[in-house]
Amino acid sequence: MNLQEQKDRALTFLKNLEKPDSKTLESLLADGVEFEMMGRLPGVAPIRGKDTLLKGLPVTLKQMFPNGLNLKFHTVIAEGNHVAIQAESDTTAGNGKKYANRYHFYFRFDGDKIGQIREYNDTNHVREVFMS
Numbered sequence: 001m002n003l004q005e006q007k008d009r010a011l012t013f014l015k016n017l018e019k020p021d022s023k024t025l026e027s028l029l030a031d032g033v034e035f036e037m038m039g040r041l042p043g044v045a046p047i048r049g050k051d052t053l054l055k056g057l058p059v060t061l062k063q064m065f066p067n068g069l070n071l072k073f074h075t076v077i078a079e080g081n082h083v084a085i086q087a088e089s090d091t092t093a094g095n096g097k098k099y100a101n102r103y104h105f106y107f108r109f110d111g112d113k114i115g116q117i118r119e120y121n122d123t124n125h126v127r128e129v130f131m132s
Contacts, residue, residue, distance in 0.1 A: 001109065001111070001112045003078040003079070005112075006078050006081070006083050006107070006109050007076050007078050009028055009109075009112075009114065010076070010078075010083040010085060010105070010107040010114070011073065011076065012024070012028060013025065013028050014071060014085065014105060016028075017061055017068075017069055017071070018069060018070070018071065019068060020057065020058030021058075022054050022058055025054060025057075025058070026050065026054060028113065028114050029050045029053065029114050030050065030113035030114060031049070031050050032050070032115065033049065033050050033113075033114055033115055033116065033117070034046055034047070034115070034116050035053055035116075035118075035119070036116075036117070036119070037118075037119045038119060038120045039120070039121065039123030039126065040123070041123055041127065041131075042131075063094050064093060065091055065094065065099070066094050067091055067092060068091060069091050069099075070091045071087050071088070071089050072087060072088050072090070073085060073086070073087045074086040081110070082106070082107065082108055083107040083109070084104065084105070084106055084107075085103075085104070085105045085107075086102075086103065086104055086105075087103045087104075087105065088100070088101065088102045088103065089101050089103070093129050093130065095129070095130070097129045099125075099129050100125075101122050101125050102121065102122055103119060103120065103121045104119075104120040104121075105117065105118070105119055105120075
């Protein structure tokens with residue numbers, strides 16, 4: 001898999017978070033995929049394994065962001081088996097509060113599948129919107 005294909009797959013994963021489709025996500029992920037939100041938030045733990053991610057992530061995202069995240073992508077960089085993407089969201093959360101966050105996503109590929117995803121965001125904004 002070349003670097004452009006890795007970029008395209010990482011972007012496809014993120015675009016699919018708008019209206020999660022388990023079949024699309026399944027085709028992109030390695031069996032042992034790990035998804036971790038890197039901020040320290042109560043009750044937010046890493047997700048390990050494709051089946052676990054597919055069972056939980058789409059349901060959680062639909063509850064938290066019924067209108068999607070409305071992600072806009074900025075810088076996309078790939079080197080070796082790594083892809084880095086800067087993005088921002090602009091939406092209304094399921095609780096009615098405005099949610100506009102900024103992100104850095106890190107992807108590590110295992111062959112042609114995504115083996116690791118790390119999401120860095122403004123965790124204080126997450127707290128303000130969802131925990132206050």
